[in-house]
Amino acid sequence: MRFVDEFRDAELGRALAGEILAAVDPGRHYKIMEVCGGHTHSIYKYGVDDLLPDNVELVHGPGCPVCVIPMGRVDDGIAIAHQPGVIFTCFGDMMRVPGSETTLLDAKAAGADVRMVYSPLDALRLARAHPDREVVFFAIGFETTAPSTALTLKRAKAEGLTNFSCMCSHVTIVPPVRALLESPDLRLDGFIGPGHVSTVVGARPFEFIPATYGKPVVIAGFEPLDVLQAVHMILAQLREGRCEVENEYKRVVPYEGNQRALEVMAEVFELRPHFEWRGLGFISHSGLKLSAAYADFDAERRFSVPGIRVADPKACQCGEVLKGVIKPYECKVFGTACTPERPIGTCMVSSEGACAAYYNFGRVREVV
Amino acid sequence: MSFHCTTCADDGTPMRVLRIRHDLALCEDDQGDHHTVEIALVDVEPGDAVLVHAGVALVAL
Numbered sequence: 001m002r003f004v005d006e007f008r009d010a011e012l013g014r015a016l017a018g019e020i021l022a023a024v025d026p027g028r029h030y031k032i033m034e035v036c037g038g039h040t041h042s043i044y045k046y047g048v049d050d051l052l053p054d055n056v057e058l059v060h061g062p063g064c065p066v067c068v069i070p071m072g073r074v075d076d077g078i079a080i081a082h083q084p085g086v087i088f089t090c091f092g093d094m095m096r097v098p099g100s101e102t103t104l105l106d107a108k109a110a111g112a113d114v115r116m117v118y119s120p121l122d123a124l125r126l127a128r129a130h131p132d133r134e135v136v137f138f139a140i141g142f143e144t145t146a147p148s149t150a151l152t153l154k155r156a157k158a159e160g161l162t163n164f165s166c167m168c169s170h171v172t173i174v175p176p177v178r179a180l181l182e183s184p185d186l187r188l189d190g191f192i193g194p195g196h197v198s199t200v201v202g203a204r205p206f207e208f209i210p211a212t213y214g215k216p217v218v219i220a221g222f223e224p225l226d227v228l229q230a231v232h233m234i235l236a237q238l239r240e241g242r243c244e245v246e247n248e249y250k251r252v253v254p255y256e257g258n259q260r261a262l263e264v265m266a267e268v269f270e271l272r273p274h275f276e277w278r279g280l281g282f283i284s285h286s287g288l289k290l291s292a293a294y295a296d297f298d299a300e301r302r303f304s305v306p307g308i309r310v311a312d313p314k315a316c317q318c319g320e321v322l323k324g325v326i327k328p329y330e331c332k333v334f335g336t337a338c339t340p341e342r343p344i345g346t347c348m349v350s351s352e353g354a355c356a357a358y359y360n361f362g363r364v365r366e367v368v
Numbered sequence: 369m370s371f372h373c374t375t376c377a378d379d380g381t382p383m384r385v386l387r388i389r390h391d392l393a394l395c396e397d398d399q400g401d402h403h404t405v406e407i408a409l410v411d412v413e414p415g416d417a418v419l420v421h422a423g424v425a426l427v428a429l
Contacts, residue, residue, distance in 0.1 A: 148423055260408070
């Protein structure tokens, strides 16, 4: 298929890997962070890291929206799901994320009406079909997903639906990247920028990374050749002493983003003063809530929620994994107490989580 | 369909627009499956390719 097959060409991949090998300084160790969980998934699914020289290390960033949801918010969602008359809807991976005691899947087994949807628009359809029930959508995701929640809420308002609400846990990508750059325990040489977030926000929001922190950024697609090409472009910037935002994913990402999507988001959402990220703690202006004009659709206003902050489980080292400080297999519970079937940490839940990617694609050889 | 987690920023499925009615389009993915897609954020015509995430076309390809 166009846009896919040509970016999985093995021969081109090997040629590109050869160019990367020729481009690296053998006496230097390179640490490159892929911000987005989708890149992590592609890297291990296609074995991209096996094509890279030993001194080019890929570090996995915080860009999986499921992985960064703290336990307290899962508990809040479960509390709403148990209210009488509620149909609680969420994306599939969210159902298995552990709260302090149970998951949404456990809540469903216990009788709560929890349903998986592929789009917030599916939740809206449920609200239309069940006017006697309260339909709540657990909205999570970065700027790629936020426009679809925003459009859904606009539509709900236009239709005058009163039985639809949204538990807004959308997050934005720039504040955690800035927090990582400020973190003293991490030394990075460059970033592979998120591809589809950039279709919405464009490349401009990442310009502070080279400007303030002196690190190259290359926005990349998700096919194996995209990732290899991005690594090649970052290494070229480092070698030539350049430092800028480059767009490897021009076939999809316009430099200015999608203005219409940004406008609809600005109408429906506003920034929270601070938002808790699993493993990363509270980050200022990193989460979205519904704006005053859409406050009637805020599930956290409509229903009472515990709103209690729950500390991450002690054994789980998702925080260090999300910051790229440790590799998943270095976590004490990786592959033993914590597996995709019975995850302790969120990085093991989503297929985009670094731990699940390592587990599913056999990246455990360093410990056996 | 893409195997990725729906939520993740990377889950974008290229689809072809078949028919349009108001802000909704009937689209076909590479497997031949049909989907109803919100197209309020893009300007497209039948025959165009779009990148779809969580039921919404984010960009015309």
